[in-house]
Amino acid sequence: MTADAPFAFDGLDRVIHEKARLSILTSLISHADGLSFNELKSLCALTDGNLSRHVAVLQEAGLVAVTKGFEGNRPHTTCALTPAGRQKFMDYLNELERVLKNAAGAPSASPSTVPGSLKPA
Amino acid sequence: MTADAPFAFDGLDRVIHEKARLSILTSLISHADGLSFNELKSLCALTDGNLSRHVAVLQEAGLVAVTKGFEGNRPHTTCALTPAGRQKFMDYLNELERVLKNAAGAPSASPSTVPGSLKPA
Numbered sequence: 001m002t003a004d005a006p007f008a009f010d011g012l013d014r015v016i017h018e019k020a021r022l023s024i025l026t027s028l029i030s031h032a033d034g035l036s037f038n039e040l041k042s043l044c045a046l047t048d049g050n051l052s053r054h055v056a057v058l059q060e061a062g063l064v065a066v067t068k069g070f071e072g073n074r075p076h077t078t079c080a081l082t083p084a085g086r087q088k089f090m091d092y093l094n095e096l097e098r099v100l101k102n103a104a105g106a107p108s109a110s111p112s113t114v115p116g117s118l119k120p121a
Numbered sequence: 122m123t124a125d126a127p128f129a130f131d132g133l134d135r136v137i138h139e140k141a142r143l144s145i146l147t148s149l150i151s152h153a154d155g156l157s158f159n160e161l162k163s164l165c166a167l168t169d170g171n172l173s174r175h176v177a178v179l180q181e182a183g184l185v186a187v188t189k190g191f192e193g194n195r196p197h198t199t200c201a202l203t204p205a206g207r208q209k210f211m212d213y214l215n216e217l218e219r220v221l222k223n224a225a226g227a228p229s230a231s232p233s234t235v236p237g238s239l240k241p242a
Contacts, residue, residue: 009143043129096221102151
């Protein structure tokens with residue numbers, strides 16, 4: 001945020017702000033042990049192709065770690081937020097909170113005024 | 122939102138969710154009489170070209186009305202939210218509120234639980 005452009009919302013990182021990726025990150029933030037591809041697919045209503053594409057973008061940006069393993073004989077891929085990903089997503093959520101406050105006509109929130117429930121667990 | 126895909130965030134209308142358009146709409150919602158192109162440019166830190174392009178998308182979608190007039194001899198273009206635009210933006214903000222609540226691990230809010238400060242003025 002700059003004083004000159006209070007509505008520019010520079011903190012809305014485009015990697016995170018995209019709707020499908022926002023779904024994925026919101027799903028992952030409440031699951032510290034990660035989620036399987038199948039769980040993410042159904043939580044976010046994404047197709048295999050879309051989920052893979054968006055997870056690749058998040059992985060490339062260092063926000064999400066992907067672990068390929070097996071469950072019995074079947075391949076089992078899980079995704080989890082990285083520590084950096086968690087921090088960047090929290091920063092993004094703080095900026096989103098500022099969008100809501102600005103839209104409601106309230107003064108801008110500084111990060112320290114954001115409710116504790118949005119701090120990393 | 123569907124029960125099966127709680128994190129799909131279907132209410133995040135892509136026309137509104139794009140970062141520059143979100144800036145423009147947030148600027149306009151607190152200015153019922155509208156804003157000039159120059160005011161929007163500086164509030165949102167957008168170039169002439171980007172502002173024109175994004176305002177055209179919002180106008181096309183019926184969210185924003187553009188009025189071309191003169192101030193003295195100089196052309197003076199103003200933008201304002203349409204009533205439908207105001208309603209759709211409020212719906213979007215309610216969904217954004219749900220993203221924040223979900224990310225914080227709180228139960229989903231129904232529109233009726235959203236603070237009154239986000240209702241149209």
